[in-house]
Amino acid sequence: MTSSSTSPSHPPRTAPRALVVGSGISGLAAALSLHRAGWQPLIVERSPRRRTGGYFVRFNGPGYAAAERLGLLDSLPDRRDPQGRMFEADSRGRLTPGLAFPRQLNGTPMRMLLRSDLERALYEAVRDLVEIRYGTGPVAVAQDRDGVSATLSDGSVERADLLIGADGVHSTVRSLVFGPEDLYRKDFDHVVAACVMDAPLPGMREGDTVVATAPGRSAWINSYRDHPPVAFLLHRTPWPAAEIRRKPAEALRQAFAGFGGDVVPAMLDAMDRSESVLFDQVSQIRLNRWSQGRVVLLGDSAWCMTLHSGQGSGMGIAGAELLARTLAEHDGPSAALGDWERRLRPLVTRHQKEALRMRHFFMPANTFGYIARRGFVRATNTPVGARLGKVLMG
Ligand SMILES: Cc1cc2nc3c(=O)[nH]c(=O)nc-3n(C[C@H](O)[C@H](O)[C@H](O)COP(=O)(O)OP(=O)(O)OC[C@H]3O[C@@H](n4cnc5c(N)ncnc54)[C@H](O)[C@@H]3O)c2cc1C
Known part of the structure; x- marks a missing residue:
């Protein structure tokens, strides 16, 4: 060295x-x-x-x-792009309006x-x-x-x-x-993979954010001004220490098989091309x-x-x-x-x-958590839910 x-x-x-x-x-x-x-x-x-x-x-x-x-x-x-759109994707990749990050949280300003x-x-x-x-x-x-x-x-x-x-x-x-x-070290039963993507997802604009969740799996693409999107994937496994010893591409393709329509395969392809992928257990x-x-x-x-x-x-x-x-x-x-x-x-x-x-918000543990999360995101996209969210987040 x-x-x-x-x-x-x-x-x-x-x-x-x-x-x-x-x-x-x-x-x-x-x-x-x-x-x-x-x-x-x-x-x-x-x-x-x-x-x-x-x-x-x-x-x-x-x-x-x-x-x-x-x-x-x-x-x-x-880094937020004012033109950026927020989407939620279901396990087949169908898009619905997502959750916007607030500008204030618990009474203090928040920057991305x-x-x-x-x-x-x-x-x-x-x-x-x-x-x-x-x-x-x-x-x-x-x-x-x-x-x-x-x-x-x-x-x-x-x-x-x-x-x-x-x-x-x-x-x-x-x-x-x-x-x-x-x-x-107290291990969570999940593994994170993250990388900077080399281009926005097909069909997405620069600045768009997509979150795809299912019980035990989630995929996040966050986009910013003047920077390529950042992708991270979370999946649940009872043996995180063994999982991170596997080749990331192989472990992730297996864990995310059939999930997220075109969204997740595009993320996995970007990870294959990236020279620097974080792949670690969450502890x-x-x-x-x-x-x-x-x-x-x-x-x-x-x-x-x-x-x-x-x-x-x-x-x-x-x-x-x-x-x-x-x-x-x-x-x-x-x-x-x-x-x-x-x-x-x-x-x-x-x-x-x-x-x-x-x-549980980042990755629902089970079907109940998944339904609750989607209900919450949908509610915040109604006028009453949005107002309530603002009050709760300060
Ligand atoms: C996907 C993801 C999303 C995140 N999102 C957020 C977020 O939204 N908000 C937030 O606040 N945080 C977030 N975090 C967490 C945040 O990134 C970390 O908590 C933070 O970067 C930790 O900084 P650190 O300096 O303590 O440790 P590290 O960043 O790990 O730095 C440790 C440094 O020590 C060096 N080092 C290690 N061993 C040795 C050694 N033996 N001798 C000399 N040098 C050594 C390493 O090379 C490294 O440079 C996120 C993390 C991840 C993975």
Whole structure:
């Protein structure tokens, strides 16, 4: 693996040092927030280069508020296409009017973004301030009273006042410091596949969104201004861990056989042509404590909520921004980390529970759920239902 790095600015020598593992949304947000709070962060990223890809992100709530405090909102314009149409498809691909994403949710504004929009906004904010070292990550972590040392895969040792594990759902920092992933991963009985498509679906216009659902299966195509559509598929299986070891194309063609008229075959063809397909089981991460000494987990590594919460990126940013503010309020990391967790945990718990409920909306578990979902979508397309929806969503 090749290593490269970006060049940093030079903060005061006395600034406390933070080693941030992972340059995803949470890691970049942590580095930006800590730098603003007077820290000297260093990011190490396993991938040899920036990870700029990704899928859609519904962006609202605490993440939106934190992005506003960090001054990022101007770099994050809403991607919705005003001309775009929303459709629901049944298992034979017949189209009916779909559910529009609201502009407000629970009293806060909501933007539709791409993960790459968030990554770019954060990267551009940190790139002249913080060193990012690519192609490396920790292989061992040791702590003493005065600091934490991480041995990296390139053989170097980094010493810091705080180590932030923002290295995603399959976190190495968590495995090294808190124990094996199996202790903390709660698997849903389904698998997600996602990719950026190379063209709109036949018969669809740029900006159109199509959602096809059936018990145990669903297919989503979300479209945006100035970007090709993003597709994701969910299917239910009692053995998700075994399913994701199969070839994605083979597993998906079997799971979606005969489903969604022309919609799903076109998505599967696009996935065949795509160089980057996400194919993973859907799991939450649940730990009783997110820090041990001077090591703290952040984002998916600490609390992965699943795509069903619609809050994973947002809570990564919110958690990072609150962490920096809380560190500034305390004398040492240990009191700050406890206080940070006390303030953040109720929100995370709420979104994890919400994800459990919302998984039935993303993919109905059975015929009853399917009928209820379709009834709900149809109701929101009546004048009374639309007004009621607005009241309920704030
Ligand atoms: C289909 C889909 C739809 C989603 N929709 C939404 C949505 O609508 N709204 C929303 O807010 N969220 C959404 N999410 C969730 C959101 O994308 C994630 O919660 C969020 O991106 C997690 O960011 P992270 O930085 O914590 O982790 P990651 O994005 O996983 O980043 C971790 C980084 O750490 C690096 N890394 C890993 N291991 C090491 C190592 N050992 N050493 C060094 N670096 C390492 C990785 O290469 C990566 O760059 C969705 C997710 C999916 C899959």
